[in-house]
Amino acid sequence: MAAVVAATRWWRLLLVLSAGGMGASGAPQPPNILLLLMDDMGWGDLGVYGEPSRETPNLDRMAAEGMLFPNFYSANPLCSPSRAALLTGRLPIRNGFYTTNAHARNAYTPQEIVGGIPDSEQLLPELLKKAGYVSKIVGKWHLGHRPQFHPLKHGFDEWFGSPNCHFGPYDNKARPNIPVYRDWEMVGRYYEEFPINLKTGEANLTQIYLQEALDFIKRQARRHPFFLYWAVDATHAPVYASKPFLGTSQRGRYGDAAREIDDSIGKMLEVLHDLHIADNTFVFFTSDNGAALISAPEQGGSNGPFLCGKQTTFEGGMREPALAWWPGHIAAGQVRTLLGTGRQGPPQPPVRGSRTQADEVPHSCSQGLQDTPFLLFSLQGIDFCPGQNVSGVTTHNLEDHTKLPLIFHLGRDPGERFPLSFASAEYQEALSRITSVVQQHQEALVPGQPQLNVCNWAVMNWAPPGCEKLGKCLTPPESIPKKCLWSH
Amino acid sequence: MAAVVAATRWWRLLLVLSAGGMGASGAPQPPNILLLLMDDMGWGDLGVYGEPSRETPNLDRMAAEGMLFPNFYSANPLCSPSRAALLTGRLPIRNGFYTTNAHARNAYTPQEIVGGIPDSEQLLPELLKKAGYVSKIVGKWHLGHRPQFHPLKHGFDEWFGSPNCHFGPYDNKARPNIPVYRDWEMVGRYYEEFPINLKTGEANLTQIYLQEALDFIKRQARRHPFFLYWAVDATHAPVYASKPFLGTSQRGRYGDAAREIDDSIGKMLEVLHDLHIADNTFVFFTSDNGAALISAPEQGGSNGPFLCGKQTTFEGGMREPALAWWPGHIAAGQVRTLLGTGRQGPPQPPVRGSRTQADEVPHSCSQGLQDTPFLLFSLQGIDFCPGQNVSGVTTHNLEDHTKLPLIFHLGRDPGERFPLSFASAEYQEALSRITSVVQQHQEALVPGQPQLNVCNWAVMNWAPPGCEKLGKCLTPPESIPKKCLWSH
Numbered sequence: 017m018a019a020v021v022a023a024t025r026w027w028r029l030l031l032v033l034s035a036g037g038m039g040a041s042g043a044p045q046p047p048n049i050l051l052l053l054m055d056d057m058g059w060g061d062l063g064v065y066g067e068p069s070r071e072t073p074n075l076d077r078m079a080a081e082g083m084l085f086p087n088f089y090s091a092n093p094l095c096s097p098s099r100a101a102l103l104t105g106r107l108p109i110r111n112g113f114y115t116t117n118a119h120a121r122n123a124y125t126p127q128e129i130v131g132g133i134p135d136s137e138q139l140l141p142e143l144l145k146k147a148g149y150v151s152k153i154v155g156k157w158h159l160g161h162r163p164q165f166h167p168l169k170h171g172f173d174e175w176f177g178s179p180n181c182h183f184g185p186y187d188n189k190a191r192p193n194i195p196v197y198r199d200w201e202m203v204g205r206y207y208e209e210f211p212i213n214l215k216t217g218e219a220n221l222t223q224i225y226l227q228e229a230l231d232f233i234k235r236q237a238r239r240h241p242f243f244l245y246w247a248v249d250a251t252h253a254p255v256y257a258s259k260p261f262l263g264t265s266q267r268g269r270y271g272d273a274a275r276e277i278d279d280s281i282g283k284m285l286e287v288l289h290d291l292h293i294a295d296n297t298f299v300f301f302t303s304d305n306g307a308a309l310i311s312a313p314e315q316g317g318s319n320g321p322f323l324c325g326k327q328t329t330f331e332g333g334m335r336e337p338a339l340a341w342w343p344g345h346i347a348a349g350q351v352r353t354l355l356g357t358g359r360q361g362p363p364q365p366p367v368r369g370s371r372t373q374a375d376e377v378p379h380s381c382s383q384g385l386q387d388t389p390f391l392l393f394s395l396q397g398i399d400f401c402p403g404q405n406v407s408g409v410t411t412h413n414l415e416d417h418t419k420l421p422l423i424f425h426l427g428r429d430p431g432e433r434f435p436l437s438f439a440s441a442e443y444q445e446a447l448s449r450i451t452s453v454v455q456q457h458q459e460a461l462v463p464g465q466p467q468l469n470v471c472n473w474a475v476m477n478w479a480p481p482g483c484e485k486l487g488k489c490l491t492p493p494e495s496i497p498k499k500c501l502w503s504h
Numbered sequence: 505m506a507a508v509v510a511a512t513r514w515w516r517l518l519l520v521l522s523a524g525g526m527g528a529s530g531a532p533q534p535p536n537i538l539l540l541l542m543d544d545m546g547w548g549d550l551g552v553y554g555e556p557s558r559e560t561p562n563l564d565r566m567a568a569e570g571m572l573f574p575n576f577y578s579a580n581p582l583c584s585p586s587r588a589a590l591l592t593g594r595l596p597i598r599n600g601f602y603t604t605n606a607h608a609r610n611a612y613t614p615q616e617i618v619g620g621i622p623d624s625e626q627l628l629p630e631l632l633k634k635a636g637y638v639s640k641i642v643g644k645w646h647l648g649h650r651p652q653f654h655p656l657k658h659g660f661d662e663w664f665g666s667p668n669c670h671f672g673p674y675d676n677k678a679r680p681n682i683p684v685y686r687d688w689e690m691v692g693r694y695y696e697e698f699p700i701n702l703k704t705g706e707a708n709l710t711q712i713y714l715q716e717a718l719d720f721i722k723r724q725a726r727r728h729p730f731f732l733y734w735a736v737d738a739t740h741a742p743v744y745a746s747k748p749f750l751g752t753s754q755r756g757r758y759g760d761a762a763r764e765i766d767d768s769i770g771k772m773l774e775v776l777h778d779l780h781i782a783d784n785t786f787v788f789f790t791s792d793n794g795a796a797l798i799s800a801p802e803q804g805g806s807n808g809p810f811l812c813g814k815q816t817t818f819e820g821g822m823r824e825p826a827l828a829w830w831p832g833h834i835a836a837g838q839v840r841t842l843l844g845t846g847r848q849g850p851p852q853p854p855v856r857g858s859r860t861q862a863d864e865v866p867h868s869c870s871q872g873l874q875d876t877p878f879l880l881f882s883l884q885g886i887d888f889c890p891g892q893n894v895s896g897v898t899t900h901n902l903e904d905h906t907k908l909p910l911i912f913h914l915g916r917d918p919g920e921r922f923p924l925s926f927a928s929a930e931y932q933e934a935l936s937r938i939t940s941v942v943q944q945h946q947e948a949l950v951p952g953q954p955q956l957n958v959c960n961w962a963v964m965n966w967a968p969p970g971c972e973k974l975g976k977c978l979t980p981p982e983s984i985p986k987k988c989l990w991s992h
Contacts, residue, residue, distance in 0.1 A: 313922045
């Protein structure tokens, strides 16, 4: 088990845990895989991670019955690059989910984006298909919405969900509402067939996504092994919940959404037990990036003790809640900490933490600088860090720390309030370790073709496949490709 | 069970839980009581409260086997007043642990203090003595060090520990080193017979305190019911740990100290089991105030997601970790949240939080303003809140919010980053509820004689009882009473 688990390497976890149970001739059927990916949910949002209201009993039980990772990192603090990394196992600088338009800015896949997941990338469902798996994505794709990027062209067998964020409502003139797909064709649009009431926060989408998941699990339980990627988005602004959950949380609307998701996950695990496939199903829970503090308090979650959140490379942007559950294979109540010791493990020597853990995936500061990892600077940091202001660390303007990176001891200072003194021996020692990993990374790096450079209003979701049957095709404007503007 | 448990009312918890098991004729022996009080340990310092390094396996197990309180509050964000409230069940403004020298300043009991716990106060061990208990305090007293304030004059039968903080070393000329007592007499002084190495952080005091506790428990196990108040101070700066624990934590020296305390508590619970008295011993764990962020990162703990820390009335200063453990009486794995619902409880409507929970003990801002609770202002807030800066909330100078208190919704905003808008209906409704509780409090209030006004260098620990036998008596300077200066 690696010291720090990163989203690009979560597959390894499965391989380690399954310990030869897959693929060998005469071996038992390979395990089903249920990947539960949250949207903008923060490290501090689960009771088991210290959320004071303790409103996630099902996830807390999942942790108690499985393994909890306090040091799990996403590969990027923004949705599309993080998801691309999760499904490809490769950093955004490699899989193309970055921009060269601007220096160290966040870029993703709004509906005017021209790019998306390249055919050259091997996604997890493509690999699993070779092992006989049937794969379904429920919820948000976000790896490009033009025809060549469709999830069913990248290994998935089924899809129910949307290609982009559920922003809106749009007027379908200047900008179309986002479509919802079933498999190859759209079946409606957000704010039309799939309403979200922005005033009350009511939407029954999580219930729909739950039903899609349960139906798939039940159908597949006695057939081929399955991979279900459940990528719900109720905790991404505009945050929503269905009527039975609205107003039930002590945490406001965000809490309502989190409670509904927690409840849904409880139902899924229950179905696995009912179908007697729990001991043959590996369930992994995590989030795409940290809580969006700019949406707080009503529509943003919590990053616990960590600094800042989504859109920043501080701990609050990239450290994620993560749980693994697999009865009979993962012993109950395990915690994998910084050094990979279990809850009952012997005392360990202190570790010098930093923005990166040197033996793992190099975290970097933005898609634009994936080749210069470890170097901390703030991305207009203070704007994403309400109520937090660390002198010389969170800054209003972008600062380049390439020459003299800020380094933190994450054991003593998980909140990144006390950068190591540049003059200290501890800093020099950490820098030398980090520099060596940076060099290895840079030498090995083959950057992918950047996918997030070109935008064009003509490529938006005007006339997705299936729109004719529904009478919902819209007319795109003239095609004018231009550089995407990434200002944050 | 009350909505929010406060340190002034923790006894009630015991009464509720023992449910008639005490005092009645023919009833079983009343339970032993083990009160584990931490020093400057923060809400976020336990694994079970989300500390990322997860280095408190014994306390985490204690929580899993017992009850966890995410909303437990001390009565004051500073040591002496908090401890006075814990042992008397009365607010500092009532029991005298406040000052009228300065407006809204923190005051405590340094060794030049003249005051201490008044004879008119009934302490828990005094009450328990009437019920046949034998009581011992191990560790820090901090309710006054002059002869009339000695713990054995206030209900305790035994003492091993010190009357003041373990600051030093002093030169024994301008200022004496703090004595360590066994019962009525001193047995040495810090930095002399009881060394603390400030450079390495080494001291074996926690081991001594553990041994004192174990000896007392074993001796009392088959005699009278006991009350053991274990008030260790290794997590208060200067932070210390014994050699086997030094350098073992990922969190630096503070973590070493916390690990040693966690290990000691594990040993105590184990002994209760070994002696077959676990099901007749109520164990309660909490801390006197929030983590001292000004001592971070090497010598200060974590307040998790909460704002600021010790010396402030923000959540970080007064919300404490709290665990109750009593096998056979407290069911395992319970969590008492804001509304008193268990982990598996039904959804509850949202609650408007604020500095105070209206149906419970009125929190107030400082000893000087115990009669104007609920009113938030910062005590040079930013100085105690490194890295945190909430506009209009944390301020450099004292601000009086009496007329227009800042009110927070602690469910949505536990970090107190978003004060409710003064103009909102939510604010007005919360204010009206709070105002009514303030009025009730003010009408019922009989302030105690303030104990923290007068200081005098002559009253310091120059010649504590027993000093003659040890040849350690020092000569006090001329007696010059003056007003204590409380600048923070």
